[in-house]
Amino acid sequence: ALKGLTALCKGEPALSEAVAIATLPAQLPCLADRADSVKEATLALCKIEMKMCSPTAVKAILPALFDGLLDSNWQVKEGTCKCLGWLADTQQGSVGACLVDIIPKVSECLGDTKKQVASAARKACGKACLVIDNPDILPIVPDVIKTIGDVGKTEATMDKLLATTFVTQIDQPTLAIMVPILSRSLADRRALMKRKGALVIDNMCKLVAEPMDMAPFAPVLEPKLTRNADEIASEEIREFTAKALATLRLAMGDAADTFIPEPAMTVQGMVDVMTEVVGDKAATAAPLILHSATMVHFKLASDKRIEDGVCDMAVKPYLEALMGAEEGAAASVAFNEKCDEIISAAAKEQGYVMQDDDLCHIDFSLAYGGKVLLQNTRMHLKKGRRYGLIGGNGVGKTTLMRAIDNNQLEEFPNDLLRTIFVESHSSQEEDEEEMTVMDFILKNDIIREEKTVEQIKEALFRMGFTEDRINQTVVSLSGGWLMKLALSRAMLYEPQIMMLDEPTNHMD
Incomplete structure (x- = not known):
């Protein structure tokens, strides 16, 4: 059977991938067979299968390998570690993307009492970690891998991490390899080790750009930091730990509360x-x-x-x-x-479960003049945030904001949200041009109802208007003062969403 599968994989690698995925759970136990010929044939077949694996199949093949790492026979564990190494050789990017799942599984083998298993696990882990390109961490990755399997090396590796100056953005693969020893450091009996762990976490988390990169590791680190911040006797170390906890939570952002629904299909x-x-x-x-x-x-x-x-x-x-x-x-x-x-x-x-700090969470499409500008696009806005629309001329940035302002985006909750749009080239209707600045502001019904003349004047004064300029007509204002007027009205309107289109145009 093994020879037949080997011939199939060599002859039709593209078509035999599904066969390999289906039969791998039955192949791996053969690595512990009493007959050397069977073990050798199994290892040779597994190597061919890992080498021919496509990037799309990596996630489908990993569960069988994870089961192999838990097998009671050390030969199966060793062979499975070799499979992971071959897979990483062939599909470095796809394997690296799964590092957050791979490291915890391989870490059990890194400390295995069988030298063959520990050695194969170190090699597999090293190959999987080749995806890590952070120059700050790269020099100590081998030490980190050894430390995951050897508790006695933790303090020396933590000292190397403390001596590292972090300047490069930290991504998920880098976190995947670092978190196991950071977690161990936080759980150490010695307060000094807890301090080292907190300092490294504080330094690293400042450079995490994507909250979702941090999300898988927060449940591991946050409880330990929280407990240490409350229980450590040393006030200085408690302060370091509390600071690290705050930095960790900042790095997580909203990722911890992100609702991830179950797959729609099994x-x-x-x-x-x-x-x-x-x-x-x-x-x-x-x-x-x-x-x-x-x-x-x-x-x-x-x-x-x-x-x-x-x-x-x-x-x-x-x-x-x-x-x-x-x-x-x-x-x-x-x-x-x-x-x-x-x-x-x-x-x-x-659907999406709206959170307390959400303003809107919609999927929409936008077209203009027969041209589709955005299709099946998601817009998720939160309170207190600033967002930027980036794109070349003519891609639809202004069109999108104008569509929201004119209630032309059906999915947008204009009935629930107060929005205002300040255009870069402010234009007035004919009846507005001869109005004074104050009359122009008071033309807005909501401002007229909610603000007094004194409050309006105070806002205008803050924008640099004088009493004389407030009494000027709108048409007499320069481009810069027109923009200041538009911004003043927008702030007095107190919108939940303020859309600004190049608001510094014409401004000094």
């Missing part, structure tokens, strides 16, 4: 759709292949990658092999459309 749900598309005859002919191909598609769909090209990579080759080129291609398109329909319907039904 693997079995996709298999059912696949069976419906290809028919019972084809499904019965190759159930393992279809199940594995569907699992790859499920993993990609869970990552919100459901576009046509993904289905072409994950499903289409197998359907074409089973049903013929034309029929298989049509079945692939039908499968993708049905899954997309189910996932889209579930997303609409599930």
Whole structure:
């Protein structure tokens, strides 16, 4: 059987990937077989499978490898670690993206009593960590990997981290390799080690740019920092710890409260759709292949990658092999459309749970003059934040803000939110040009109802207006003063969302 699978993988690597995914859980125990020929054949097959694995299949193949790392036989653990190393050699980027899941699993083998297992785990971890390109951390990555498997090296490695000057942005792969020893340092009995852990966390978290990069590690570090900030006897170390805790929470941002819904479809749900598309005859002919191909598609769909090209990579080759080129291609398109329909319907039904600090969370499309500017775009705005619209001329920045202001964006909650739009080239209606500055402000019904003349004057004075200028007509104002007037009115309106289009135009 092993020789047959080896021949299949060598002859048809693209088509045999699903077979490899399906049979890997049964292959790995053979690494502990009594017969050397079986062990050698299994290792050779596993190496071929890892080397031919496509980037889209990495997430589908990892669960079997994680199970292998927990096997009671050390030969299986050693062989599985080698598989991870080969996989990292071939698909460094895809493996690096899963480092947050890989490191905790491999760390159990790094401290294994069998030298062969620990050595293979170190090599696998080192290859997986090649994706880390942070120049501040790179020199000490080997020490960090050794320390994960050897508690006795923790203090020396922490000293090296303390001596490191962090200047480069910290990403998730870097955090994945660092958090295990930082967590261990925070849990150490010695207050000095807790202090070192807090100092490193404080330094590192200042350079975390993406809150979602920090999200998987917050549940590991935050409780320990919280407990240390309350319980450590030394006031100085408590202060360091409290500071690190504040920096960690700042790095997390809103990620800790982000609601991540369950996948709209399960693997079995996709298999059912696949069976419906290809028919019972084809499904019965190759159930393992279809199940594995569907699992790859499920993993990609869970990552919100459901576009046509993904289905072409994950499903289409197998359907074409089973049903013929034309029929298989049509079945692939039908499968993708049905899954997309189910996932889209579930997303609409599930919706988004609004948080207390949310202003709006909508999906919308925007067109202008027959040209689609934005399609199925998400806008998520929170209270107290500043957002920037970045893009070249003509891409629709002003058009979007004007559409919101004119209540032309159906999905936008204009009925619930008070918004105002300040354009870069302020224009007035004819009846406004001969108005005085004060009359222009008072023309707004809400300002007239909510503000007194004294409050309006105070706001105008803060913007540099004098009593004389307040009595001037709008048409007599220069471009800069017109912009100041527009900004004054916007602030007096007290909107929940203020949209500014190049507000410093004409200003000194």
